[in-house]
Amino acid sequence: MLSRFFGSGPLIVAAFLIGCSGGADLPTGDEGPAADVPVGDEGTTEDSSDDTSPDITPDKYSSIAPSYKDLSPDEYMDILGAKVVDEGINFAVYSENATRIEVLLFNDPEADLPKARIPLTKSSSNVWTVYVAGLGVGQHYGYVAWGPNWPYQEDFSPGSDIGYITDCDDAGNRFNPNKLLIDPYTRRIHRDFDWTKGNAGSGNKRNVSSWGAAAKSVVITSDYVWSDAETAWRENRMKGDAFEGHSQSDLIIYEVHPKGFTKGAGSDVSVPGTFKGVGEKAKYLKELGITAVQLMPVMEKPENGTYWGYNTLAFFAPEQQYADPNNKELNGVMDEFKAMVEALHAEGIEVILDVVYNHTGEGGFWGSKLARFNNSFSYAWDDGFDDLSLTLIFSFRGLDNAAYYELGSQEKPELGKCAYYDDTGVGNQVRTNHIPFRRLIIDNLRFWVEEMHVDGFSFDLAAVLGVKDLEPATFDPASSVLQDIIDDPILQKHNTRIIAEPWRIGQAQLGGFPASSQKENFGWFELNSDFRDTWRRLINFDNQSLTSVNVKSALTGSEDLFNPNGRKPYHSVNFVTGHDGFTLFDLVSYNEKHNGGGPLNPICLSYPTSPFCDLAAGEDNNDSRNWCDSNEVDYQRCYAVKRQMIRNFFVATLFSQGTPMILGGDEWMRTQYGNNYAYLDAADNEFNWFSWSNWKPDQERQRMFDFVKNAIALRKSLAPRFSPDGYEEVEFLHPDGGAPDWHSRSVMMHWPQNGDLPAVVSLINMDIANEVTFKLPEVADGWQVAVDTQLYYDWSDYIGDKDNKRISYNINPWGDAVLESNNYGVKSRTIVILKQKQ
DSSP, rough: OOOOOSOOOOOOOGHHHOGGGOOOOOOOOOOOOOOOOOOOOTTEOOOOOOOOOOOGGGGGGSOOOGTTTTTTGGGGGGGGGEEEEEEEEEEEEOOSOEEEEEEEEEESTTTTOOOOEOOOEEEEEEEEEEEEEEEOTTTTEEEEEBTTTTTTOOTOOOTTTTOOOSSSOOOOOOOOOOOBOTTTOOOOSSOOOOSSSSSOGGGGGGSSSOOTOOOOOOOOOOOOOHHHHHHHHHHTTTGGGGGGTGGGOOEEEEEEEHHHHHHSOOOOSSSSSHHHHHHHTHHHHHHTSSSSSEEEEEEEOOOTSSSOOOOSSSEEEOGGGGSSSTTTOOHHHHHHHHHHHHHHHTTEEEEEEEEEOSSSOOOOOSSSSSSSEETOEEEOOOOTTTTOOOOOOTTTTHHHHHBBBOOOOSSOGGGGGGBOOOSSSSSOOOOSHHHHHHHHHHHHHHHHHHOOOOOEEEEGGGGGGGGEEEEEEEEGGGGGGHHHHHHHHHHTTTTTTEOOOOOOTTEETTTOHHHHHHHHBBBOOOOOOOHHHHHHHHOOOOOOOTTTHHHHHHHTTHHHHHHHGOOOOEEEOOOOOOOOOOHHHTTTSSSSSOOBBBBBBBBHHHHHHSSSSTTSSSSSSOOOOOOOOOTTTTTHHHHHHHHHHHHHHHHHHHBBEEEEEEEEETTTTOOOOOOOOSSSSSGGTTTTSSOOHHHTOOHHHHHHHHHHHHHHHHHTTTTHSSOOSOOOEEEEEOOOOOOOOOTSSEEEEEEEEEBBOEEEEEEEESSOOOOOOOOOOTTTEOOOOOOOOOOOGHHHHHHTTOOOSSSSSSSTTTTOOOOOEEEEEEOOOOOEEEOOOO
């Protein structure tokens, strides 16, 4: 998430995970299954009237598959998950503190009871395993676990409290055998949790079985056949900078929601809102000129895991809601994701995934006051929820709460290890540098690269991954998984893009991420919030000088931040807008956020007292400005001024040194109606999706699209200037050609001719009222105007005489003409790019 998290960062109500969709009350399922299910150490086969498969008898399973019997303790970590091997399946899961784990096998995934319950054996490396012969692809399963807070008793049955001591003990254990658990390494779940059949909560819901309600893990193996062209793409990507158009300097990123990108009317795709739809938009992305699409989270999340999806439950499983609903194939979701990747690669578009390893979708406490809604959608409080005991148990928490999560609250130390440390704002924080999750992160990244052909990753709240285990206030990247990631040989082999969102709540670590100790020029990219803030303030505010916002550093790739450990200008990811914040149009249209009742937060209209109407969410300090009101008499000029500022932001992003990142839809002046944190499930609507049918006929929007497309093309033609391999000396000049005045609002950047690279100048005039004349350096063959963002070239008096009103005349406004003198007047609040004629 791109919010700054300085001071009052957005604190998501943890209870959102169990919010009711459609207004229905969450059924408690208090009765639970009626049948008793005694189980001994030998395992048990259940009776089921619709199950005619042969029984699984003890002679069909053993502690580990024959092929794995000679593994060393450390090698057990290599077999985590459900592996098809030796004509059966080997199940392996990590837990340090469990005293018993069983795998429940379902032939009917909707059954309340499994076909069989089989105990696993614990190894010295804390990996629990069992091998079952005769099973194969398509098997549905889940785990249940017992531990010190809920010891195993032979007469336990689902829906009972037999063996229960406490929901959480002093060590932080939260084992509950009534809750069926997702395998952390599963490649698919069969559906989302079904709240009509059970409850995932502990506390006063501890005795409610979720065996029938839970999402079952599914054993799948992909038989997708990659094309020869895709194979060639992969080989080229491994060439690194030798792959034409995809060197480090060529990267231009476009961030977009995998559903919202194509769900809206007019997207012209066969299955809107899906992976398939994204793939069918590859030609559009190529036309725009970007080289990498960054998708917001695509991994399985809870059904109520928000529209954005930053609440992962199954890290190896693509989200089913982004697949064609008519595709019922077992491998359908995975295959559609692969087909999307292949379609994007075919048009030269890399695929970068936004990944969330700092927390999971299990959330935190439900809270002592939680919004509940009955069928009439009236509002009520349920005072029976206990802060200390009531949490969701989907997977990690039930397998080993203390091993997977950072325990102990900053605000409530009296709760000890029954509270959750939280520098993420969503109720829990993962122990990213403890054995199981540190390993999962590397395994997961390798999976998405090797199996799914992904080209890169952007890490949500990546600073959390750099903290010491059990010392979460200490940032120590060199000894953390951050260093593991950037030194990983598989990721390096595939030239994987590794991008950090370099902060967590209250702390920014911009510039603090490591370079590889193994491979030259391979290091963490970082989202440069200094760049964002610099340009927002300089363009939107009248009282900011060049010095006060450190324009020089922002223009040249923040050498002070990235050069100390050998990283390059391109490791600075330059952005002005991202998914959590204002869109570019809203950045010039609103003085403050409007996150109350509206099209992207409708719950605030009907139920303003609901905790899901979270008015505090979203950044308050946006450096935004409403340049004029839409009800002004001269609305056309008002609208034109906003477009000029948007062009300024695009030019700043594309023609500063570093790697540019664009928020998808900004090229069409997309709005979120002033909402800068449209993350809720209720925001999954036509007001948040791309509005292709409204955008395409609009001449002003078409001109903005054309401006961005051509500005990107210019940037790519001058890539060595704006994404160089080193911090080459750029000449900064006063408009009169002398030394720059950093206390002013006008400056010239000059890149002299270098071999085949033409000379380039960037003329920045943020004076609030005055045109400034710049004296240009002498250059052979003269100067051509490549970009001029001023209002005039987009104004009706100029456009009215043009045959084509859908293209931008702010690009090459003079055509191929060369300036007759070395003086050029730059209008107020305007940026101009000139290049040497070639």
